[in-house]
Amino acid sequence: MKVRDFKISLIIALVYWIPSSIALLDIIQGYGIIFPKWIDIILMPGYILGFALCYGGGNLWAIVGQFIELIIIFFIARLIYEPFRKD
Numbered sequence: 034m035k036v037r038d039f040k041i042s043l044i045i046a047l048v049y050w051i052p053s054s055i056a057l058l059d060i061i062q063g064y065g066i067i068f069p070k071w072i073d074i075i076l077m078p079g080y081i082l083g084f085a086l087c088y089g090g091g092n093l094w095a096i097v098g099q100f101i102e103l104i105i106i107f108f109i110a111r112l113i114y115e116p117f118r119k120d
Contacts, residue, residue, distance in 0.1 A: 038111070038118055045110035050103045053079025061087055061095060079106060 052068070057080035059067050066073050082102050087095030 038114065042107055042111040042114055045114065046103060046107040049076075049079055049110075050099070050106050052076055053102070054083070054099050056080055057083045057087075057095060057099065060084065061092060 052072075053076045056066065056068055056073060056076050059065065060080075061084075068076065079102055080099065082105075083095045083098035086098035
């Protein structure tokens, strides 16, 4: 994998992961959902693992779940970006 491909996949993953993490932390803290309903539906796959681990083990496990989600999203972004890359 080239460095350029890695950077682009990481940027795509972070652009999706950061709002997902914000939504999860707002739900955990009890502030409710800050995004509109349609955005929350789009972001839900990005925080579902963190939410599940938080429900079973606390806030530390929510953070662990979010980092696992970042890795998963990175590899999905890599698969999506693969057909568009230029050699």
